[in-house]
Amino acid sequence: MGHDLLSQNYNPVTRNSQPILRDQRNINLLFTALGGLVLLFIIAPLAGLFFSTSPGNIIETSADPEVQRSIWLTLITSMAATLCFAIAAIPLAYLLAKRNFRFKRLVLGIIDLPIVIPHSAAGIAILGFISRDSAVGQLASMFGLNLVGHPIGISLAMAFVSIPFLMNAARDGFANVPIRLEKAALNLGASPLRVFFTISLPLARRNIISGLIMMFARGMSEFGAVIIVAYHPMITPVLIYERFGAFGLKYARPVSVIFIVVALIFFIALRLLSKENKNAGNQKNN
């Protein structure tokens, strides 16, 4: 449909007025050039990073137990943060999409808050929230846990900065589920909870999966909030920073390359997964 619209708009231009066509072409050229610069800006530093690191160096670094530990820690803490918070965040996203209530706009604002506050400040806030003299910290110490410098603390810091990505995607997904389908399911005798699990959730799954990926990826790459809550055990972004500070650029590069590759592998794999779902969803919606 988008294509039709485009060609409809375009045809009169090509047929009737050459000057407009030329202007159009110039604008396209200008915009392409500007966009190219942006793409180059993203690709060039990354490419530089890859080309200036020798394969031998990368292989050597990837065998380093400290690097391996930190990558596993990063993946697991981010995954745990995503999955644990999803259980509570998805129902809230449903409420925000489907119900009207007082202070809804306030709630929406609160959800977006972690995006706008500096992540080091978020780290400080989280630290206060989980330190030994806070209620949460005291509760944890009853179980013999110190959340500061603990993987759980890292997960909390990651969740804090990444939860808006899941919330917003899931909310969009639920908002797109036609209310008639939910009402039809109720009419067939299903309870509201059943309707949520059998109709709303499956139909919003594309957006939810994409939200989960975004939250996972964002949590995995978090540095500012995590370093304040836990320098040790070291997640990979912190390890990269530490190697850079202690040994310089040359030693920070191989870890960066390895971590980027791992992140990309996960990102692409999950993206493909959600694309499959998307295609299936599109077919069924047509």
Added chain:
Amino acid sequence: MLEIKKITKIYKEFAIKDFSINVEKGDYFMILGVSGAGKSLLLELIAGLIKPDSGTIVFEGEDITNKNIHHRKIGLLFQDYAIFPHLSVKDNIAYPLRLKKLSSAERNKRVLEYAEKVSISHLIHRDPSTLSGGELQRVALARILAMEPDCLLLDEPLSSLDVQLKEGLRTLLRKLNREGLTIIHITHDFEETISLANRLAVIHDGTIVQQGTPKEVFQYPGNEFVAKMTGIKNFFKTKLIKEPPGNNVTALINENIKINLLSEEQNCEGHILIRRRDIIISESKLQSSACNNFEGIITETIPQNTGIEVIINIGVEFFVLLTELSFEELKLGEGKKVWISFKASSVRFIKN
């Protein structure tokens, strides 16, 4: 069985006001109205999708006005079918069955039964996105039947179907009703009403303007709106038969009145319609091309805005509309014997 008492629901654009109907068990109750009269809103109120501002809905003796949708057992066939796009046809039909504690073998058996009932057994494994509108509607119908509703609500189910599908669905709905299912069906099409309803209500501007049997409402419309809405007064239940010489098809009313018509159908039941203005009244039998000629007695004459309506009994009552001038020239009056004639081509047949 279903009693709607003075239901009111007001929206900015339109409203239902003081709406009351009483539907008996086994009724095929039709609600006839032009679009925008609030018909769909009414069904949503009965099904519980929306709550009324005032009034009560009593179902099987229980006040269900504030009962939750999922406890009502009143099935609503949505106009856009509301098929779940992420489930196969089979899983759509199985949806209400999963709420019951059935073994999966039993559930599959029932899905097949309901699919069979609406003639879609061959589509059972298909993805809904590959089905046509008429097929989707049947899936929706099978799914609703699977919930075993006490009452079925239909929202203009025939309006989007082509002629052939219409006939099939009409037959199916009539069959379901005969099997004991109470049906409330909204429509804007009075022909549909004639062929299906045993009782009906005409709705206009959110209120009921008349209700009763099709004969009561169509032949004796209570006001101008109903008269215009319904339009045709001469309609008769009939059987089409083949007559031996030349195999002409004739419509038989009450086993003794034979009406000639042009129809490709034969040996089936239905209704015939003849417009009031297509009938000619004369003092003696006319020599003309009209091949339907009957002698009868004028039982009533009713002056109207446009001309005079004359009711003539020829064994069944025919309504004829003529100008005052013709009325006076022929010296018509109650009790007078006259002939009526109309062409076979002015008879319309609606198959059951």
